[in-house]
Amino acid sequence: MKTSTGLESTNVPKVALESTVITHGLPRPVNLQIAREMEASVRAGGAIAYMMAVLAGDVKVGLSDAQLVDLAQREGVRKCSMRDLPLMKQTGEYGGTTVSATLFLSLRAGIPVFATGGIGGVHRGDMMDVSADLPALAQFPGTVVCAGAKSILDLPRTRERLETDGVTVLGWQCDEFPSFYSRDSGLEVDQRVESAAEVARIMQERDRLGLSQSILVTVPCPEGFALPQMEMEDAIEQAEASAFRAGVVGKALTPYLLNHLAEATKGRSLAANRALLRNNARVAAEIACAFSKSDV
Ligand code: PSU
Ligand code: MN
Numbered sequence: 001m002k003t004s005t006g007l008e009s010t011n012v013p014k015v016a017l018e019s020t021v022i023t024h025g026l027p028r029p030v031n032l033q034i035a036r037e038m039e040a041s042v043r044a045g046g047a048i049a050y051m052m053a054v055l056a057g058d059v060k061v062g063l064s065d066a067q068l069v070d071l072a073q074r075e076g077v078r079k080c081s082m083r084d085l086p087l088m089k090q091t092g093e094y095g096g097t098t099v100s101a102t103l104f105l106s107l108r109a110g111i112p113v114f115a116t117g118g119i120g121g122v123h124r125g126d127m128m129d130v131s132a133d134l135p136a137l138a139q140f141p142g143t144v145v146c147a148g149a150k151s152i153l154d155l156p157r158t159r160e161r162l163e164t165d166g167v168t169v170l171g172w173q174c175d176e177f178p179s180f181y182s183r184d185s186g187l188e189v190d191q192r193v194e195s196a197a198e199v200a201r202i203m204q205e206r207d208r209l210g211l212s213q214s215i216l217v218t219v220p221c222p223e224g225f226a227l228p229q230m231e232m233e234d235a236i237e238q239a240e241a242s243a244f245r246a247g248v249v250g251k252a253l254t255p256y257l258l259n260h261l262a263e264a265t266k267g268r269s270l271a272a273n274r275a276l277l278r279n280n281a282r283v284a285a286e287i288a289c290a291f292s293k294s295d296v
Contacts, residue, residue, distance in 0.1 A: 013047035013288035016061075016106035016114035017281065022051075023077045023096030024255050025117060026273065027262070032072035034274050036065075038115065038281040045285025050111055052102045054080055054088045054095035061109045071096070079251045082132045099144065100136035103214065112203065112291055113143045115284035117277050118150040118180045119216070121158030123253070124240055130161070137214040138165035143203055143291075145172075145217045145284040147276045151180035152236055152257045159187045165213065168206070170199060172219040172283060181261075181272045182229040183220035193217070196283070200290035219283050225275035227268060235264040 022035045035051065042049035050062035053071055063071065071077065071094060078084060080095030082104060088095055097105060099119050106114050120131025137144065149158045159177055162169055169177065171189030179185035193199055199217055206215060220226065239260035248256045261269045 011292040013285065013292040014111045014113070015042045015047045015049055015281065015284045015288045016102060016109070016111040017042070017049055017051045018097060018099055018102040018114060018116035019051055019053040019071065020079055020096035020098045021117045021277065022072055024079050025258060027259065027270070028073065030270070030274070032069060034277055035068055035072060037274070037278050041278045041281035042115070042285045045282045045289065047285040047288040049281070050106070050109070052097045052105050054093065054097065056094065057089045057092040059105055061105070061111075082136055099133040100131070103136050103140050103142045103144065107140055107142050113145065113284050113288045115145045115280045117146060117273060117280070118148055119144065119146050121149040121153040121155075122161060124152070124154045125244070127154070127157065134158075134161050134165060137162070137167045137216065139212060140214060141206060141212050142214045143199070143217060143287060144214055145219060145280045145287065147180045147221055147280060148178040148185065148218045149180070150254065151182070151232055152239065152254065155179055155185055155187060162216065166211075167213050168202065168215045170202065170215060170217045172217055174218070174220050178218050178220040179229060179232070180276070181221060181227045181232050181269055183223075183226045184229055189218060196286035196290035199287045200294050203291055204294055217283065217287065219276070219280050221272050221276040222279050225272045227265065227272055232269075235261050238264065
């Protein structure tokens with residue numbers, strides 16, 4: 001199949017990578033190192049990595065290392081969600097693409113799987129602050145490999161909303177919906193899966209049925225890096241209170257909270273974030289390989 005970007009969607013395993021996590025979700029200079037590690041994990045898993053981003057107004061499906069370095073170091077990069085996509089050409093801006101934008105762009109490019117850290121969802125405190133990631137997951141049939149939702153969200157409401165929207169939530173060798181830094185949450189997944197082949201079969205069946213929703217493959221943070229849920233809950237509550245006092249809202253909220261958490265955990269949240277991003281990229285590559293074998 002020829003896709004709209006001209007990329008051949010044959011059975012070469014491909015994995016897209018979300019770039020907002022690089023441009024806005026991680027501090028410098030480690031953001032660049034982690035981006036490279038994610039690409040290396042995808043390659044080690046036998047797939048081609050495509051970092052998705054917008055450079056000077058143009059959508060890019062895969063970046064050269066020089067482009068990646070520039071994006072990771074650049075000031076004033078836009079956090080490019082679905083609503084921002086049609087604006088970028090006009091403004092000529094640089095953008096890190098969020099889960100919603102990456103989902104749309106990767107499917108348009110014929111890439112069926114992408115890896116990220118955590119999806120957006122329903123924010124704590126402000127139930128009207130709902131990420132565009134949720135409607136995008138309901139609308140587009142991708143496969144998103146993540147460690148659950150961002151831990152700073154209202155997880156029960158986010159989980160509920162995924163159910164309402166018909167998004168299939170799989171647990172990668174786990175029974176509970178992971179809570180990003182922590183391996184558990186008390187919330188259930190729809191189905192536990194043990195292997196990439198299982199995920200590939202579920203993707204195929206979704207496509208055969210003509211369903212339009214995404215499949216969310218939730219992968220717990222690797223043991224040894226994961227943090228206790230109780231400790232993170234306390235740290236998140238303090239970060240939320242601090243953001244409220246400082247009047248931080250909207251797109252600025254996630255970067256503010258994540259910085260606060262990294263300080264509160266003396267860098268352990270960042271180490272967990274790094275480990276889970278690498279791991280998610282590897283799992284995504286395994287799934288892409290399994291799916292490409294069945295996708296002829
Ligand atoms: N998870 C993180 N860091 C991030 C994000 C998620 O640990 O920076 C980004 C992702 O790109 C996600 C976006 O799609 O936050 C959602 O942002 P919002 O809540 O503003 O929709
Ligand atoms: Mn929001």
